[in-house]
Amino acid sequence: MKLEKEYNTPKSVRHPERVKMYAELKQMPHSTNEKRRLYIARRRDHFKQYEFARGLKRFYGITVEEYNELLKKQNHCCAMCGEHESKFKRRLHVDHDHKTKAIRALLCTRCNPLIGYAQENTEKLQLAIDYLNKFKM
DSSP states (O other), X not given: OOOGXXXXXXXXXXXXXXXXXXXXXXXXXSHHHHHHHHHHHHHHHHHHHHHHHHHIIIIIOOOHHHHHHHHHHTTTBOTTTOOBGGGSSSOOEEXXXXXXXXXXXXXXXXXXXXXXXXXXXXXXXXHHHHHHHHTOO
């Protein structure tokens, strides 16, 4: 058996029996890493769904079922530009009024920041439209 220094054992594994177990574990071809990788892969999808549901409830006060109802009403498309959600890597965002907290609709990853950067000000958006029309070719 090799000495514990050859295995670079951590301090918590310095007991003679633990050193032996650690040596055997090191000789196994990635068994624990493979188990860990499989476990993480299984939990990843569950965790994403859990965090999505938690965020909807925490920030907007709605459930996943209510989100899905909004999605069906909009035919799985952005309420502003009409693009289908399948064209985006991420889900549609919940657009809401920051003052009243009322939910308006679901927007894509391009339209939601557009409203946010304009600070929900229609005059700013109209100025942007006028600017674009001015340089339209």
